[in-house]
Amino acid sequence: MRLMNLKPGRQARFVLAGLPFVLLVAAYFIGSGMRLAENPNDKLLPALSSMAQAVKHMAFETDVRTGSILMLSDTLASLGRLLWALAISTSAALVLGIAIGLLPGANALLAPFVGVASMVPPLALLPILFIVMGLGENSKVALIVIGTLPCIIRDLTMRVLELPREQLIKAQTLGASTWQVALRVVLPQILPRLIDSLRLQLGPAWLFLIAAEAIASDSGLGYRIFLVRRYLAMDVIIPYVIWITFLAFLMDAGLRLLQRKLFPWFASVRAE
Template sequence: MRRLINQKPGKGGALLLGALPFLLILAVYLFASDARLAANPDDKLLPSFASFGDAIQSYAFEEDPRSGEHLLWNDTFASLGRIAIALAASAAIGLVLGILIGVIPFVGASIGPVVAAISMIPPLAILPILFIVLGLGETAKITLIVVGVAPVIVRDLALRVAELPSEQMIKAQTLGASTWQIILRVVLPQAWPRLLDSLRLTLGSAWLFLIAAEAIASTEGLGYRIFLVRRYLAMDVILPYVVWITLLAFFMDWLLRRVRTLACPWADLGR
């Protein structure tokens, strides 16, 4: 018998093993839902799949009688717009500050500590400040995500950039490179894959801050909808929304991973 660490599932086996927990969760839900609905047909806690279907039908494919919009798509575009702008801004801040802190000792000494301090502020604690200062509009919500995500990316990139072998930096100087040329041709290209990894890792917190901001002050958005229908115990709406958010996050993660492989083919060589 080979050691456990040397036993690997085949391709089909891995697929089956991966699917098993999902099927198990589904089966447990169906069983529990059936049992509760049999005892009380008006139970709202674990709705049947038929009522999920009805909710999805009315939110995704029918116009809302009050606003005349398809609510699910409207919410999706609003939320995705916010998260996309916030992530783009965070990536830009992270790239510029991370590289400068990592490469230029004077910038590291002057900005490094303040970034470290800001990254320790719980973003939700300053959400009221953002609403007071920036109003209840889009700016406050996007700023919250940036405040939560950007410092993490800055620090991660600064660390990675500082970890580039000193041999590379010296070699570049002996090839006559200026500081700007080193940043442009040596550091920046090697920072890209790390930035994409960093974005993937911060996706979870970005969604957290988005939904928190939408729950508190918004008129549309996935987080807003979930917290709105909570008042009616509308689990038949909340659960499909949660699944939908998960799918969107999963897709964004996949997209970032694809971009990394396509844009930085060298990054995974030699591992």
């Protein structure tokens, strides 16, 4: 049988999905064991026990100097920035995306500008943001917004333009005004697509967050891993990276679930 026609069963699929993770973990601990056998003080690939010790210290003990649990306060600081920025991005993109997609006038006015703006590398703007807005929270939130907003706007604009012409005509023959078409036909059909768009932008959003925190911050997950880098504290960095990945994965899964629950009609539309 051809390879392209061999479909793994349920169980095989489960095993196959787990395999790369198991292999990565095994490779790490074999490497770690070999290095530690040679030099017990090696910091590059710490053993599970030292990482567990570090996690215990960071996540379950109060830091003497700041009086807070570091991993918790880092997580709250980072998530706060991220969620603020994504809330601003999505709401602005929703309004602008629908306007540009539905109104030819708004399209003529804004589409070329958004097209150019989305080509500006956001990190190149970071110095400007720091100079103009200072080193506080605003500049970090602004970086994430600038980094994600143009892409979401462009994506939503395309989704609006993809709505069948027949639907927009039909709504008008039912007497809908432009506002009513936007509210009752376009908006509800764009919301599930916004979730798709947002899921794709989670990666860039985290990237800009970590970057901003690495450069100028006094709290946050990105700040912490770049801080302890100076001491080669791989036993802290690795658990932090795993934690960040887990948070991002949770957000992605949550959005997917939200889409399925709130928009039960969407799966069959997408399948078309």
